[in-house]
Amino acid sequence: MAEYKVQFEVFEGPLDLLLYLIKKEEVDIYEVNLTKLATQFIEYVELMRQFDLEVAGEFLVMASTLMYIKSRELLPVEQQVQVEPEEEGEDPRWELIRQLVEYKKFKDAAAKLQTLEETQEHIFPRVPGKIAFETIAAAPAKPEVGIFDLLNAVNAILKRIADKESGTREIYEDKWSVSEKIEFVREIITTRGAVKFSELFAQAATRAEVVCTFLALLELIRLKQLACVQPEPFAEIEICQATVQPVAAAITESAAPPAEPAAANPESADAPNEALAEEAEVDDDEDDDEDDDEEAEADENKKPQ
Amino acid sequence: MELKFILESLLFSAQKPVSVKELRDIFTAAAIAEDADETAKSLKKVKDDEMTAALEELAREHETAARSYRLACVAGAWQFVTQPEFSPWLRVLVGEKIRPSRLSQAALETLAIIAYRQPVTRAEVEQVRGVNVDGTMQTLLERNLVEQSGRAEVVGRPALYGTTALFLEYFGLRGLEDLPAADELRRIKIERPIAPITADAGLATAPPEQLQLNEEAAIKTEEPPAPSSEEMPN
Numbered sequence: 172m173a174e175y176k177v178q179f180e181v182f183e184g185p186l187d188l189l190l191y192l193i194k195k196e197e198v199d200i201y202e203v204n205l206t207k208l209a210t211q212f213i214e215y216v217e218l219m220r221q222f223d224l225e226v227a228g229e230f231l232v233m234a235s236t237l238m239y240i241k242s243r244e245l246l247p248v249e250q251q252v253q254v255e256p257e258e259e260g261e262d263p264r265w266e267l268i269r270q271l272v273e274y275k276k277f278k279d280a281a282a283k284l285q286t287l288e289e290t291q292e293h294i295f296p297r298v299p300g301k302i303a304f305e306t307i308a309a310a311p312a313k314p315e316v317g318i319f320d321l322l323n324a325v326n327a328i329l330k331r332i333a334d335k336e337s338g339t340r341e342i343y344e345d346k347w348s349v350s351e352k353i354e355f356v357r358e359i360i361t362t363r364g365a366v367k368f369s370e371l372f373a374q375a376a377t378r379a380e381v382v383c384t385f386l387a388l389l390e391l392i393r394l395k396q397l398a399c400v401q402p403e404p405f406a407e408i409e410i411c412q413a414t415v416q417p418v419a420a421a422i423t424e425s426a427a428p429p430a431e432p433a434a435a436n437p438e439s440a441d442a443p444n445e446a447l448a449e450e451a452e453v454d455d456d457e458d459d460d461e462d463d464d465e466e467a468e469a470d471e472n473k474k475p476q
Numbered sequence: 477m478e479l480k481f482i483l484e485s486l487l488f489s490a491q492k493p494v495s496v497k498e499l500r501d502i503f504t505a506a507a508i509a510e511d512a513d514e515t516a517k518s519l520k521k522v523k524d525d526e527m528t529a530a531l532e533e534l535a536r537e538h539e540t541a542a543r544s545y546r547l548a549c550v551a552g553a554w555q556f557v558t559q560p561e562f563s564p565w566l567r568v569l570v571g572e573k574i575r576p577s578r579l580s581q582a583a584l585e586t587l588a589i590i591a592y593r594q595p596v597t598r599a600e601v602e603q604v605r606g607v608n609v610d611g612t613m614q615t616l617l618e619r620n621l622v623e624q625s626g627r628a629e630v631v632g633r634p635a636l637y638g639t640t641a642l643f644l645e646y647f648g649l650r651g652l653e654d655l656p657a658a659d660e661l662r663r664i665k666i667e668r669p670i671a672p673i674t675a676d677a678g679l680a681t682a683p684p685e686q687l688q689l690n691e692e693a694a695i696k697t698e699e700p701p702a703p704s705s706e707e708m709p710n
Contacts, residue, residue: 183582184607229607273604280592281584283656287647288584292573293563294648297545297556298491364510 185233186274188215193271200271205264206244209237240264316399316408321368324408325385328372332381347380352387356410360397365411368399477515479522480530480537483554484547493553496524496531551644552651576619586612587621591643591655595625595636613637621646 182188192211193203216230240263359366371388375381388410391397398413486502487494500522506512507520531554535547548557558566567573579587586609589601601609616622625638639652649655 183585184605186606227607233606270604270606274606277585277588277592277604280588280656281581284584284588284591284647285579287649287656288578290560291646291648292575293560294548295558295563295566295570295573296493297488297558 184227185212185230186271187278188212188230189233189271190275190278200268200275203268205237205267206241209234209241212237236263236267240267316401320401320408321385321389321399324368325372325381328369328375328381329378332375332378335376345379347383349383349386349390352383353390356384356387356391356397360410360412365400365409368408368410371410478530479519479526480534482519483527483530484534487547487554487556490555493550493555495553496527498553499527500524548648549650550648551641580612580615582607582609582612583615587616587639587643590616590622590637591639591652594638594652595628596638597628597634597636599634601637 182191189208189212192208192215193200196203196207198204213234216234219230243263356371359371371384372381375384388397392399395413397410400409400411401407402409483499486499503516503519503522506516509516531547531549535549538546543559544562545556545558548555585605586601589604590596593600593604598609598613601613613622617624619642620640621643622637623640624635626636627633628636643649644651644654
């Protein structure tokens with residue numbers, strides 16, 4: 172006896188067990204002999220008890236249903252109690268068969284889902300260009316375009332102007348104001364969408380004009396109307412409207428909207444002016460005083476409220 | 477330039493599955509770009525169903541080309557994926573997929589019933605399975621494959637359950653209509669057989685005609701109706 176090894180299948184419930192028993196009989200569900208099935212089912216429940224398995228209540232309910240069906244079948248048809256369909260519901264046999272068929276279909280569906288689950292484990296999505304995308308993502312991650320990047324850029328332009336101006340010197344009337352330049356920058360951005368940093372200063376002929384334009388730019392960034400973006404490290408800074416968010420950024424997810432941090436950071440808005448004022452003091456020693464005045468004036472405007 | 481090829485190039489480079497809505501946004505953004513050409517402008521207001529049709533055609537083309545990859549639509553988002561048979565090598569290349577453990581038989585059955593019958597109450601699921609489903613429901617809810625979708629307008633207002641978008645992703649389904657044999661299973665109509673279900677004659681129920689014969693025989697021979705009385709105790 173001790174050598175016997177019993178293959179004991181785990182059934183998900185009484186219906187599962189019934190389906191198993193029907194399958195073993197190799198008959199169609201509709202043609203199954205329910206009384207025979209009842210006997211086998213009860214034998215099985217008995218077996219479960221012998222193995223000290225906890226017999227779930229559902230199994231006992233099913234066993235009693237089967238017993239009921241079997242007991243009805245014991246009577247000759249003429250002697251069976253004629254139950255009104257409305258009175259006692261459906262024929263219990265039919266009810267059970269219907270339930271079995273329904274359960275069988277869902278069991279098959281579950282098997283199909285299982286196949287899908289397995290297949291899905293073997294499917295790999297295309298995740299393209301990771302490396303290329305990371306560099307782009309890295310650029311905005313480098314807190315967008317910081318104030319020092321802007322200062323470096325404007326210094327380069329100032330240097331170019333200084334080269335141009337060296338030698339001959341003319342004294343002009345100061346023609347530009349920061350507010351005028353704000354209008355100018357806005358217009359360029361609205362008509363062209365985005366513009367390269369150097370293009371903003373393309374027409375500037377004097378140091379004073381460059382400074383005015385630059386201050387206008389800083390002011391607009393502070394007001395969160397414009398944003399500076401660097402498409403990739405060391406590329407030229409681009410100025411665009413702050414509200415426009417590239418669709419690609421929303422889709423690649425990893426890249427934060429490039430506009431916000433630079434414009435939103437009050438410290439960096441503060442820092443520029445101080446840095447600029449210092450810069451102006453150092454650089455502009457031999458330059459005319461109007462610049463400094465204007466810068467100081469603009470500086471005041473820009474102090475965070 | 478054909479729409480489907482533009483879509484193909486987008487999906488080829490996309491970092492994640494892209495939905496039709498996202499694709500539409502791309503077309504709109506491309507059309508208003510500074511250097512937009514005529515084609516880009518003409519596709520500004522491309523219709524969703526036009527796009528879906530193009531995507532489906534593209535998917536069919538890839539299918540017929542029988543490449544090692546195909547264009548798949550999962551939970552409404554499109555993406556290029558490899559064919560399953562290449563997984564032995566891909567596993568080595570990209571590493572084992574991080575996926576939760578496989579679902580148990582009970583969980584799969586419960587999930588199947590919810591998927592096809594949603595919205596469905598717990599009691600209805602239990603009726604089909606014939607067992608208590610509290611534990612498996614808990615698992616499915618925890619794994620976010622199933623969610624409460626409302627309450628039934630019946631006594632007690634029991635919770636109704638439905639599947640989540642994660643369910644579609646987990647099984648790689650495009651939508652609920654993509655479930656295998658969906659029409660058949662959604663509302664099962666089981667035809668009642670015309671022939672009555674009869675037990676084995678020898679075992680329990682003696683067919684009436686046989687019973688009749690036995691009784692007649694008993695009357696004729698004036699012997700007790702042996703066969704039926706023997707069988708009755710069974």
